[in-house]
Amino acid sequence: MIHGTGYKFGDNVDTDQIISAKYLVTTDPKELAKYCMESADPDFSKKVKAGDMLVAGRNFGCGSSREHAPLSIKGLGLGLVIAESFARIFFRNCINIGMPILECPQAARDAKDGDQFNVDLDQGIIKNVTQGKSYQAQPFPDFMQQIISAGGLMPYVKKRLAVGN
Amino acid sequence: MGQTAMQKILAAHAGKTSVEPGEFIMAKADLAMANDVTAPISIKALERAGITKLWDKDRIAIVFSHFVPAKDILSAAQAAVAREFALKYDLSLFFDEGRGGIEHSLLPELGLVVPGDVVIGADSHSCTYGGLGLFSTGVGSTDLAAVMATGEIWLKVPETMKFNYRGKPGPWVTGKDLILFTIGQITFDGALYKNMEFTGPALQHLSMEARLTMTNMVIEAGGKSGFIEADAVTEEYLKGRAKRPYQIYKSDPDAIYCANYDWDISGMEPQVAQPNLPDKVAGLSKVVGAKVHSAFLGSCTNGRIEDLRIAADILKGHKVAKGLRFMVIPATQNVYRQALKEGLIDIFMEAEAIVSAATCGPCLGGHMGVLGPNEVCISSSNRNFPGRMGHRDSQVYLANPAVVTASAITGCITHPDDIVGKPTIKAA
Numbered sequence: 001m002i003h004g005t006g007y008k009f010g011d012n013v014d015t016d017q018i019i020s021a022k023y024l025v026t027t028d029p030k031e032l033a034k035y036c037m038e039s040a041d042p043d044f045s046k047k048v049k050a051g052d053m054l055v056a057g058r059n060f061g062c063g064s065s066r067e068h069a070p071l072s073i074k075g076l077g078l079g080l081v082i083a084e085s086f087a088r089i090f091f092r093n094c095i096n097i098g099m100p101i102l103e104c105p106q107a108a109r110d111a112k113d114g115d116q117f118n119v120d121l122d123q124g125i126i127k128n129v130t131q132g133k134s135y136q137a138q139p140f141p142d143f144m145q146q147i148i149s150a151g152g153l154m155p156y157v158k159k160r161l162a163v164g165n
Numbered sequence: 166m167g168q169t170a171m172q173k174i175l176a177a178h179a180g181k182t183s184v185e186p187g188e189f190i191m192a193k194a195d196l197a198m199a200n201d202v203t204a205p206i207s208i209k210a211l212e213r214a215g216i217t218k219l220w221d222k223d224r225i226a227i228v229f230s231h232f233v234p235a236k237d238i239l240s241a242a243q244a245a246v247a248r249e250f251a252l253k254y255d256l257s258l259f260f261d262e263g264r265g266g267i268e269h270s271l272l273p274e275l276g277l278v279v280p281g282d283v284v285i286g287a288d289s290h291s292c293t294y295g296g297l298g299l300f301s302t303g304v305g306s307t308d309l310a311a312v313m314a315t316g317e318i319w320l321k322v323p324e325t326m327k328f329n330y331r332g333k334p335g336p337w338v339t340g341k342d343l344i345l346f347t348i349g350q351i352t353f354d355g356a357l358y359k360n361m362e363f364t365g366p367a368l369q370h371l372s373m374e375a376r377l378t379m380t381n382m383v384i385e386a387g388g389k390s391g392f393i394e395a396d397a398v399t400e401e402y403l404k405g406r407a408k409r410p411y412q413i414y415k416s417d418p419d420a421i422y423c424a425n426y427d428w429d430i431s432g433m434e435p436q437v438a439q440p441n442l443p444d445k446v447a448g449l450s451k452v453v454g455a456k457v458h459s460a461f462l463g464s465c466t467n468g469r470i471e472d473l474r475i476a477a478d479i480l481k482g483h484k485v486a487k488g489l490r491f492m493v494i495p496a497t498q499n500v501y502r503q504a505l506k507e508g509l510i511d512i513f514m515e516a517e518a519i520v521s522a523a524t525c526g527p528c529l530g531g532h533m534g535v536l537g538p539n540e541v542c543i544s545s546s547n548r549n550f551p552g553r554m555g556h557r558d559s560q561v562y563l564a565n566p567a568v569v570t571a572s573a574i575t576g577c578i579t580h581p582d583d584i585v586g587k588p589t590i591k592a593a
Binding site (some may be wrong): 012016017020021022024025026027035038039040051058059060062063064065066067068070073085087088089092093097141143147152153154157158160161 | 189202203205206209210211213214215216231232234236239240243287288289291303304305306307308309314315319353354357358384387389442509529531535548550551552553557579
């Protein structure tokens, strides 16, 4: 179970807004975290606490394939991203690096900036404590569950390689 | 039941006779690609997993493109990580600074991607290659690391949307205009997770380069991949260029599409995407006169030799507008050399444009012409999100090379006809 404040953003938040290209000169998540969401909200990285959540509209993470984007969110210690929908490369990147995300259109639409959330990641149950509402997020397909339970893509690949040998 | 070409390509790479949309498959890749910005994260992921044996040293391309030449100390240090890796593993497709250019222009130019391939690239515009009749998609660095290690990738077979273009493109209407129009119609996430198949008689009038511009921007509609069936135009392009044998796949007449679009493009005017989304598309006449401070010709979308020829033809005998700067960046070293041979670079410099070495440069606000607060740019590139090319309050219009060049001459968005009357060369 994770608890935190939800920070609300709109539709089509692209990877340039999550982490501007000028910061793609490092791969360190902690360093990237300082500039997370800077274009959309310059003070974002200063005001959030570990476990807080990003709540967004449609097509979150669209644009470039830069893994620096989910790394900056993870580096900041955010607990979860909830969105109406995710751009596909960003979605894959989150699964691959172990950054929790949930797709839940109604929860994302209803949320207001600053709402408090309790989320059960295993069950995909999102509780908006401020509004007293509960939502069931889309479950991950089995195939993706295997990657998640292996601890990300590289441990999954290692296991496969070991079987192959 | 009929299959799309994309289903056939993915089935062949998954060792199956057929695949259905929505099905998860493990597909064998023909080529994996990363650049100077995405490779270092892949390398870290491989190191963390303790993987020291790579899939195939002749099938992993590393192309330096984003911060070329290194823009500062950090980017130089980052490039060094990728360079050391490429040298250590003796990667035959390592294109260092000075040896290549922008990956999405370079790989087709060198015949390293061919019809029927599965190509996985750690860059979102890796969808470009689909214009050659293959499956290619962009992924993140960890996905790419897995391909580097195994030669395989997990994929969900995408549904396919079919776009049929009829009629003959008018003067100044290029592949860029067709794809901008399409994105404007289906909107920014209209093709989310989907394959976009482009077809129809109008494509016969488009060069291979113009077709690659179309598939380049499927990601701007959320698409997973783009596809144009290989035909005589493709085969002519591949002649003397293809580095591997290839197989041409065609969609069956009774293939299932999740959406069908059919447009007559006769009479279409050049299209422009307005700030701050690539789907905010309007006909050129609606935005003519908007003031711009900067113009950029280049990027993986429109930095090929054909684009430079169109621009030089308009620019000849003119000067760049006072108070405006015009960046011209050939997409690859070979494009640069060809432009030199043809006298195009001389035309650009005579007009007082800035010409630089092959790099992604200002397209992503990296370097080489970054925008300041409230500045407006007209660009031949592919994205115009807030802050894409610099300051968060800067703005970008996306257009074809002819419109960018005409606007560079006047300092406001301008129809090429207003500079040269009617076109003297065929706009591709």
